[in-house]
C-alpha cells in the first residue's frame with residue numbers, strides 16, 4: 621500500500637486516499653479541531669512537532685492542549701506518516717509543522733495556481749534553493765470537500781517540471797527568475813526551451829503540461845477557483861502531494877471546512 625502511494629506521488633505529484641481515517645478517528649479529530657476553531661495561520665492552529673514543545677504544554681498546565689497534541693501525534697504514528705515521508709524522500713526527514721484549522725464557508729479569494737520554493741516576491745537572491753529542498757504535504761480533510769468547494773487542485777505531472785526548474789536555477793543552467801505564479805512558471809519554460817528539451821530528452825512532458833493548463837486562469841489578482849484537476853473527497857480522506865508541482869487552493873463555498881495537515885521535508889539537504 622505504502623509503496624503504491626509513494627509511486628503515485630512520484631508519478632503524478634499527488635495521491636488521494638479514501639477512508640484514510642476510520643469513523644472514530646474522524647470524530648475525535650473533528651472534536652479537537654472544532655474545539656479551537658482556529659483559522660489558518662492562527663497560533664492556535666499549530667501543534668507541537670517535537671518533544672520539548674509538547675512538554676511545554678504540561679509546564680504551562682495546558683493539559684487539554686497537551687492531550688490534543690498527543691492525539692495528533694498518535695494519528696501520525698498510527699498512519700506511519702514519518703515512515704511514508706522517509707521512504708518518499710529516501711532520506712531522514714523532518715516534520716516541519718502540524719496544523720489543524722477551520723475555514724468558514726466563504727467567497728473570499730484563495731491562493732491562485734502556483735508552485736512553492738519558487739522565490740515568490742523576491743528580487744535579489746543570494747542563495748538558490750537546492751532542488752531536493754521541497755515539501756511533502758499531507759492534507760487530511762475532516763469535512764466533505766469537492767471541486768470548487770474546499771478541495772485543492774493539482775496539475776498532475778507538474779512536479780517533475782518544478783524539480784527540473786529548481787535544479788536548473790540551482791546549477792545556474794538557466795537565468796534566475798521567480799516562477800511562483802502559473803504565468804511565470806510558463807514563462808520560464810518558454811524562455812528556456814532548449815535547456816528543458818535537453819533535460820527531458822523530448823518535449824512530451826512539457827507539451828502535455830501546456831495542454832493541461834491551456835484553459836486555466838492565469839490571473840493572480842482575481843482568483844477564480846477552478847474545478848479542473850480537483851477532487852471530491854469525503855471527510856476522513858487524505859490528499860498527499862509534492863508542493864513543487866503547480867497547485868491551487870479552493871474556497872469552501874458551500875460548507876465550512878476543517879483540515880489537519882502534516883508537512884515533511886528532508887532533514888538535511890546534501
Ligand SMILES: [Fe+2]
Pocket residue numbers: 734735736863867
Ligand atoms: Fe502551495
